[in-house]
Amino acid sequence: MQIKKIETLITSPGPNYLVVKIITNDGIIGYGDACLDGRTLAVKSVIDDYLSDWLQGYDVDRIEDIWQMVYRGTYWRGGPVILGALAGIDMALWDIKAKRANLPLYSLLGGKSRDKVRVYHHVHGQTDEKLIDRCHKKIEEGITYLRYSFDTEDPFKKDVFFKQPHQDVELGRIEVTDAKNEGQWDSAAYAEDLIRVTRMLREKLPPEISILHDVHGRLSGVEAARVAKELEKYNLFFLEDPVDHMNKKALKHIKNNSIIPVAIGELYNTIYDCSELIVNQLVDYIRVDISHFGGITPLVKLARLAEVYGVKTAFHGPSDISPLAHAAMLHVDMTVPNLGIQESVNFNKQIMDIFDTGYYLEEGYLKIKDRPGLGVIVNEDEAKNYPYQRKYMPILRDKMGALHNW
Ligand code: GCO
Ligand code: MG
Numbered sequence: 001m002q003i004k005k006i007e008t009l010i011t012s013p014g015p016n017y018l019v020v021k022i023i024t025n026d027g028i029i030g031y032g033d034a035c036l037d038g039r040t041l042a043v044k045s046v047i048d049d050y051l052s053d054w055l056q057g058y059d060v061d062r063i064e065d066i067w068q069m070v071y072r073g074t075y076w077r078g079g080p081v082i083l084g085a086l087a088g089i090d091m092a093l094w095d096i097k098a099k100r101a102n103l104p105l106y107s108l109l110g111g112k113s114r115d116k117v118r119v120y121h122h123v124h125g126q127t128d129e130k131l132i133d134r135c136h137k138k139i140e141e142g143i144t145y146l147r148y149s150f151d152t153e154d155p156f157k158k159d160v161f162f163k164q165p166h167q168d169v170e171l172g173r174i175e176v177t178d179a180k181n182e183g184q185w186d187s188a189a190y191a192e193d194l195i196r197v198t199r200m201l202r203e204k205l206p207p208e209i210s211i212l213h214d215v216h217g218r219l220s221g222v223e224a225a226r227v228a229k230e231l232e233k234y235n236l237f238f239l240e241d242p243v244d245h246m247n248k249k250a251l252k253h254i255k256n257n258s259i260i261p262v263a264i265g266e267l268y269n270t271i272y273d274c275s276e277l278i279v280n281q282l283v284d285y286i287r288v289d290i291s292h293f294g295g296i297t298p299l300v301k302l303a304r305l306a307e308v309y310g311v312k313t314a315f316h317g318p319s320d321i322s323p324l325a326h327a328a329m330l331h332v333d334m335t336v337p338n339l340g341i342q343e344s345v346n347f348n349k350q351i352m353d354i355f356d357t358g359y360y361l362e363e364g365y366l367k368i369k370d371r372p373g374l375g376v377i378v379n380e381d382e383a384k385n386y387p388y389q390r391k392y393m394p395i396l397r398d399k400m401g402a403l404h405n406w
Contacts, residue, residue, distance in 0.1 A: 001024050001025060001028070001060050001061065002025045002056075002058065003055050003056055004023050004025045004056070005052070005056070006020065006021070006052040006055060007021045007023070007052075008021070008034070008047050008048055008088075009021060009383060010387075011354055011383035011384070011386045012386045012387060012388055012389045013350035013353075013386040014169045014172070014174050014319070015035070015037065015169065015174060015320045015322075015391075016388055016391060017035055017321075017351075018033070018034045018035050018044055018084075019033065019034070019088070019324065019378060020032040020033070020047060020089060020092050021092065021378075022096060024096060028060075028099055028100060030093060030094070030095035030099065031092055031095055031324055031376060032088040032089060032091030032093075032094075032324060032328075033088060033290075033291050033321055033322045033325035034084050034087055034291060035084070035291050035320060035321045035322055036080055036084040037320040037391070039080070040391075042081045043081055043084040043085050043088075046081055046082060046084075047088065047089070050074075051085060051089060055089070060093055061097065063090065063093045063297060066089070066090075066093065067086065067090055067297045067298070071083075071086060071270075071294065078269055078273075079269060083269040083292055083293060083294045084291055084292055087291045087292065087293065087294050087295040088295070090296055090297050091295050091296055091324065091325070091328050091374065094296045094297075094373075095373040095374045096373070098372055098373040098374070099372045099373040101372075102372050103372060104331065104370050104371060104375060105296075105374055106331040106332075106334040106368070109296075109300060109331060109332065109334075110335045111335060112334050113335055113336065114339065115367070116362070116365035116366060116367050117333045117334065117341075117342050117366045118341050118365055119317075119341065119342045119343070119344035119361070119364065119366055120145035120146060120147050120210075120237075120342075121138050121143045121147070121344060121345065122146075122149065122168060122345070123135050123138055123147065123149075124149045124166040124168065125148075125150055126150065126151045126161070127150075128150075128197070131148060131150055131197070131201070132201075132205075135201070135205055135209070141361075141364075142361075142362075143364050144208065144209055145209075145210045145211075145237060145341060145364075146205075146209060146210070146211050146212070147212050147213065147214060148197070148198075148201060149164040149165070149166045149213070149214065150164065151164065152186075152190050152193040154186065154189065155189055160184060162183075162184060162186055162189060162190050164214075164216065165214075165216055165394070165406065167318060167319050167320060168319070168345075169319040169345060169347060169348050170345065170346040170347075170348055172348065174391075175394055177392065181394065181395070182394075182395045182396070182397055183394060183396045183397070184396070184397060184399070185396040185397065185398050185404045187218060187219055187223055187398075190218070191219065191227050195230045195231065198211070198231055198234045198236070199234065201234075202234045202235070210237040211236060212236055212240065212263075213239055213240065214240040214241060215242045216241055216406065217241045217242075217243060217244040217267075218404065218405045218406075219242060219243055220243065221243055221247060221249075221250030221254070224250065225250075225256075225257045226257075228257065228258040229258045231258075231260055232259060232260050236260060237261065237341070238285050238314070239260050239262055240262075240287070241263070241266070241267075242262060242264075244405060245266075248276065248277060248282065251264070251277065255281075255282055261285065262282070262283055262284050263283065263285035263287050263314050264277065264283050264285075264287065265283070265286045265287040265288040266292070266316035267292075268293065269292055269294070270294065270298065271293075271301055271302050274286065274288065275302075275305060278302075278305055278306050279305075279309060281309065281310075281311075283311060284311060284340075285312050286303075286306050286312075286313060286314070287313070287314040287316050288302060288315065288316060289316035289321065290316075290321070290325050290329050290332075291321045296328055296331075296332065299315070299332050300332060300336075303332060303336040304336075307336065307337060310338075311338065312338050312339065312340030312341075313336060313339050313340050314340045314343065315342060317342055317343035317344045317345065318343065318345065319347065322351075323347055323351065323352075323376060324374060326344065326345075327358055328374055329342065330342065330359050330368055331368070344366060346361070350386070353379065353382050354378065354382045355378060355379075356377040356378075356379070357375075357376055358375025358376050358377070394406050
C-alpha cells in the first residue's frame with residue numbers, strides 16, 4: 001500500500017492547529033498533528049513544498065524507513081520546523097497502520113500496560129485567592145495533580161506584573177498573539193514569590209493533592225538550585241524546566257543541592273538532544289512534545305531508553321497541540337511501563353466539534369475508546385470554519401531591557 005497524497009489543513013478555533021492528512025492508494029486516511037505555535041506556516045511549507053511530492057508512492061508500512069529518510073535524508077537535520085513536519089507525517093502513518101490492522105494504536109505498540117492514565121491540569125491565578133479558587137474548581141472536577149502559575153507584582157512598581165505562561169483554552173485564554181506585546185520580568189521577585197505561593201498552596205490544599213510548577217527555563221543554574229532547595233520541603237511532584245533546556249550542566253547543580261524531582265524536555269527536538277540527561281540521571285521526568293520531536297516513532301524510543309534508566313515520562317500536553325497529538329501520546333502512555341503522568345487540557349466545545357477525540361477524562365484519569373488507529377475523527381467541514389490567524393509567541397524583557405526566556 002502506497003502514499004497517494006499528503007495534504008495539510010490549518011484550523012484555528014483558538015490556537016492554530018496544523019493537521020496532516022495522508023491518503024493511501026486504496027483510500028485509507030491517516031491524520032497527524034504538526035502544530036508549532038507561532039511558526040505554523042513554516043511547518044506547513046516543509047510538508048506542502050518538500051515532503052508531499054517526495055514521499056508520494058512510498059510504502060506506508062515502512063514508517064521507520066520513511067522517518068530516517070526525512071530526518072537524515074534532508075542532510076540539514078533537526079529543529080522544531082522539520083521535526084514538526086516529520087511528526088505530522090509519522091503520526092498519520094501510524095494512524096494508517098493501525099487502521100489497516102483494525103486495532104487501536106496502543107495494541108501495535110505492545111498493548112496496554114494500564115487501564116487509565118493520570119493527568120495534570122494547569123491552574124493559574126493572578127492573586128492567591130483566584131489561584132486557590134481555580135485549584136478548588138479543578139479538584140471538584142476530579143483533577144488531583146495541579147500545575148500552578150501566578151503573576152508576581154513588581155515590588156518597586158505597583159500594577160506591573162511579572163507574568164508566567166498560561167494558555168487556557170477551557171477559559172478561552174490564548175497568549176500567543178502579538179509580537180510587539182513585550183512583557184517584563186524580574187527573576188529575584190519571581191523566585192521569592194514562588195517560594196511564598198508554594199508554601200501558601202501546601203497550607204491551603206489537602207495533602208493528597210499533588211502540586212507542580214513550570215519555571216519555563218527562566219532561572220540561572222544557581223538561582224534554580226537555591227529555589228529547588230527551598231521548595232524541597234513542600235513535596236512538589238516535580239519542578240519543570242528549572243533552567244534553560246540547553247544549560248544541561250546546570251541540572252547537576254540542582255541535583256547536587258536538592259532532592260526535588262526535575263522534569264524537562266518540551267524544547268528538545270530529538271532523542272540525541274536529551275538522551276545524556278537520562279543516561280546521567282539528571283532528569284526524573286522526561287517531557288518531550290510529540291509534535292516537535294518527530295512523532296510516535298522517536299517518542300517510543302525515548303520512553304524505552306528512559307525505562308532502562310528508571311526515568312519516567314510526563315509528555316508535554318498543552319492546548320497548542322491538537323487533540324490528535326494528545327491522542328497519539330495517550331496511546332504511548334497506555335503502553336510504556338515507565339509512565340509518570342500526562343499533561344492534559346480540557347479542550348473547549350469548538351475544538352471538540354472539530355476533533356472527536358476517542359479519549360475521555362474520568363475522575364482525574366484519561367481513558368481511551370477502542371477505536372482503530374489514533375481513534376480521532378476529524379470533522380474537516382467544521383475545521384474550515386476557523387481560518388488561520390497569524391500569531392506570535394510572547395516576548396519578555398528584564399529591567400535593563402534585555403531579552404529574557406519566556
Ligand atoms: C507546558 C508549556 C506550555 C508552553 C506552551 C508554548 O509546560 O505546558 O510550558 O505552557 O508555554 O506550550 O506554546
Ligand atoms: Mg512547560
